[in-house]
Amino acid sequence: GDSVTQMEGPVTLSEEACLTINCTYTATGYPSLFWYVQYPGEGLQLLLKATKADDKGSNKGFEATYRKETTSFHLEKGSVQVSDSAVYFCALTTYSGNTPLVFGKGTRLSVIA
Amino acid sequence: EADIYQTPRYLVIGTGKKITLECSQTMGHDKMYWYQQDPGMELHLIHYSYGVNSTEKGDLSSESTVSRIRTEHFPLTLESARPSHTSQYLCASSSLGQGSEQYFGPGTRLTVT
Numbered sequence: 001g002d003s004v005t006q007m008e009g010p011v012t013l014s015e016e017a018c019l020t021i022n023c024t025y026t027a028t029g030y031p032s033l034f035w036y037v038q039y040p041g042e043g044l045q046l047l048l049k050a051t052k053a054d055d056k057g058s059n060k061g062f063e064a065t066y067r068k069e070t071t072s073f074h075l076e077k078g079s080v081q082v083s084d085s086a087v088y089f090c091a092l093t094t095y096s097g098n099t100p101l102v103f104g105k106g107t108r109l110s111v112i113a
Numbered sequence: 114e115a116d117i118y119q120t121p122r123y124l125v126i127g128t129g130k131k132i133t134l135e136c137s138q139t140m141g142h143d144k145m146y147w148y149q150q151d152p153g154m155e156l157h158l159i160h161y162s163y164g165v166n167s168t169e170k171g172d173l174s175s176e177s178t179v180s181r182i183r184t185e186h187f188p189l190t191l192e193s194a195r196p197s198h199t200s201q202y203l204c205a206s207s208s209l210g211q212g213s214e215q216y217f218g219p220g221t222r223l224t225v226t
Contacts, residue, residue: 036217038154041219103156
């Protein structure tokens with residue numbers, strides 16, 4: 001079945017450091033890919049998405065590129081801030097769109113000043 | 114800004130009690146979901162619905178039930194709460210079609226004593 005594997009955390013970075021959170025997937029067909037973020041005490045919110053190969057999603061300085069050849073969707077940011085401290089989830093949905101999102105297990109990021 | 118609401122936000126209840134967690138959305142979304150989030154952050158799908166009078170069980174057997182009598186409302190009921198039900202419960206909704214992101218509510222943190 002469909003699955004998402006993302007790097008385990010926690011990840012601790014100093015402010016202004018570069019961030020990469022790896023995400024790879026297994027899916028039948030052509031999935032849409034998502035990154036969600038969960039701040040402390042809140043629900044998840046969509047950070048960015050890509051719906052076809054080579055698409056790049058971007059938001060709030062974060063980027064991820066849909067790489068079909070490596071089945072990956074790594075999340076990157078060039079300079080993290082303390083306010084980026086949160087849990088990040090990679091997710092996919094398959095072509096039909098009629099199946100629930102499949103989520104990775106989440107990666108906790110802590111950014112220290 | 115997503116309009117999906119969950120009540121209560123926090124609930125402490127004794128073993129054996131019946132409880133209903135409320136979830137409502139004002140976006141007219143056909144699809145709605147309930148997730149249980151464990152302390153390790155991983156999300157487990159417990160129920161979902163594709164529209165009125167449609168309900169499906171997810172991956173996690175949680176001994177709960179749901180109903181979908183109205184498009185905007187998707188309550189989750191535990192007939193007899195147990196300490197193992199202590200968790201964070203997240204509700205989400207999405208429109209039909211490929212690439213549709215899920216919008217999440219703020220969550221209900223349930224503690225069963």
